[in-house]
Amino acid sequence: MLTRLDHIQLAMPPGGEKQARAFWGGLLGIVEEVKPEPLASRGGCWFRTGAIIVHLGVEKDFAPQKKAHPAFCVRDLDGLAQRLAGAGYPVIWDDALPERRRFYTADPFGNRIEFIANGDGVGQKL
Numbered sequence: 117m118l119t120r121l122d123h124i125q126l127a128m129p130p131g132g133e134k135q136a137r138a139f140w141g142g143l144l145g146i147v148e149e150v151k152p153e154p155l156a157s158r159g160g161c162w163f164r165t166g167a168i169i170v171h172l173g174v175e176k177d178f179a180p181q182k183k184a185h186p187a188f189c190v191r192d193l194d195g196l197a198q199r200l201a202g203a204g205y206p207v208i209w210d211d212a213l214p215e216r217r218r219f220y221t222a223d224p225f226g227n228r229i230e231f232i233a234n235g236d237g238v239g240q241k242l
Contacts, residue, residue: 123169124186128160128225129178135224136161136172143203144196146170180226187230189237193217196231 159174217233
């Protein structure tokens, strides 16, 4: 019945748009899309690169997701790790699955994000 994942939504606190743009647009290079009304007046940001769509929505009583997370496959995992670390974001390598090169970081709001070497993704190793 399901045909594809359309987008993921992560929460952020009110007023976090500038930080979201710096992280998702600046560091990760994902293009911001214009949110349609009436959604734009609610705050938040939408980003897209290829088939990857990430929505950041404002949550009044925001609490970061420390376990639940999106996972993205990356062409240059080491380069991204260096870039994130250089910008002050945590880079936590995980070798629990030795056949997959991956690490975790947190977005500016503390939400957990996973990055996996392209080719090592769960969906890529069926």
